[in-house]
Amino acid sequence: MYRFLLTPRWIAASAVGVAAIVVCLMLGSWQLGRFEDRVDSHRDTARASAAAAASAAAPLTDVLTADRPQVGTDTVGRAVTVTGSYDGAHQFLVPGRTVDGKQGYYVLTPLRTTDGRAAAVVRGWAPGEPGSGQAPPAAPTGEVTVVGRLQAPENSGSGGAVAGGLPAGQLGTISPATLINVLPYQVYDGWIAADSVTPPLAQVPTVEPQGGNGLTLRAFQNLGYTLEWFVFAGFVVFMWFRLVRREAEATQDRALGLDPVQ
Template sequence: MYRFLLTPRWLGILALTLVAATVMVLLGNWQLDRYHGRTAVNERIDAGLRMAPVPLRDALPAPTGGPGTVGAAPAEERTFTRVTVTGRYDTDHVVLVRGRTVDTRVGFEVVTPLVLADGTAVLVNRGWIPPAPGGATARPEVPAAPAGEVAVEGRVRVSESGAGTVTRRDGRLETRRIALPHLARELPYPVHGAYLLLDEQTPAADPVFKAVPIGHANNWQNLGYVVQWWIFAAMTLFGYGWVARREARRLAGVTDDRPRDRAADPV
């Protein structure tokens, strides 16, 4: 009854069906990996909010190169760790990161190097400020950083990817991304391989700064894609079986594919 499945035509259909189902299963597995990866990131974000701060050196190795170089990135499990560090802000190398959105408003994030006692520096994202009147790209007035020694508490963030071109305008650096390798080349000291997102500092930060939130990754979207691809794979296999069974019944004369004359049906 099903010997027709061994014909070249049906063997080709079976091969295409298996290939399509396999690809869909693999796509589902890929999305499952992304779900686990994003879930791990969210768990580290939540753990960083709850944990007691640790010294910077417990989470981030010191850079070992010369001026203008960037140190090693932190271990993956150390990202979002809350740390404390003491140093002096270098107000001659303030970085304005433009095109950043907080509470639906576009403005600037202000990144300032904190120079440590050993001569290295860690970049500190001090927060978000609105642009000057005139539009989202109008350069803002940046509140001065505290003079003298500053105690900083913040969370470890890795260098951002993407275009990190750095320009200098009116004595200040500007960029679109906190890309540490690009920024380090503009600075006269070795730079740590991650930056800090400021939570608190002593002396206190200027109240004009708004804290930059850390958004959770949308891991549930990836889980939805997992289910979607696996359902598609199952539907593909089911569809092949359904069509094969229908063909077998037709060849056996069980079904009649001829059009019916509905005018002959009883009223």
């Protein structure tokens, strides 16, 4: 009944089917490998962040050096120290920030260092909208040493970031790109969440960089593509068996002198 499989037409069709299955399995395996690579990268980043958070406080200039001036995934949450004087004349409020499920704002005061640059220090968080409650406490005067956790610069797509058009004295995002437009001096990359805060301000938790708190959407896209390619391979097998069955039934009908069912 199945001798038709040895005909050139069916040999060629079977070869094409096998090739299609192999290609689908190879592409599915490749996408699965990409997903596993992203999982491993995520785990490495999480381990690096945990190690940075557990390490002893280091001078900011030892963490952000001339060779590595930007905050990376391995330095987010790193405990740092920086010494300088607060520039209270250029203090900013950063609205639209959530802490413990409550909306509020950050109080950012630049800390000018002896090298002429400044570190953007968030001295704490207050609930509500800027100006709606008790005014934030004034920044300490004179030389101080701040101990805090290094945070990554925000971007316009960061969670909680507020669009432009804010009143004077407020910022939508915390990044060198925005600070350079409102400060008369250069700033270090990222910002520092101070560990010691003055009531009624509350301490700001470490903010994970975008995509740093879990697997990215691209990783799950790779997993979805993996499933699709394996489904395609299964569909080719299903269609091959279905066509073989129909051809076998047609062959049997012809042998009995019946019109094959189309």
